Amino acid sequence: MDTISVNKFRDNLKSVVEQVIDRHEPLKVTRRAGEAFVVMSADDWEREQETLHVLQSQSLMQQIAASLETHNGCQGYTPTAEQMDEITGI
Template sequence: MNSISVNQFRDNLKSYVEQTASDHEPLKVTRRAGEAFIVMSADDWEREQETLHVLQSSSLMNQISESLGTHKSNQGYKPTKEQLDEITSL
């Protein structure tokens, strides 16, 4: 993650915001007192929140673990050709 001073950020606000949104890479902005904040796109923020929700949910993590087990043992759900065609046509 790149880090810049709050002065640099303020002086080039538009370009840093556009770069952060297009590159999907957060930017750390530091203040003189040493405090910092992160700038990231709203889409990236929502994605991070969804990931945290899954990681904090023991039932979802158990489902993922069980699914991985059935996949590794080749006993998982196998969609029909029609279902695969529907998925790949999206």
């Protein structure tokens, strides 16, 4: 994660915010006499929250683990060619 001083952040607010949004990378902003803070796009924030929700849910993590087992063992569901055409829109 890149770091920038609060003064540089304030002086270059528009370009710094555009950079954070375009790169999809958070930016740590440091203050001389206080706590630092992080700037990130709203979309990235929402994605992070969804990921945390999944990681904190025991039932979801069990479903993922079971799915990975069937995938690795080539035992998962295999759709028919017609179903694949419907899924992919071909």
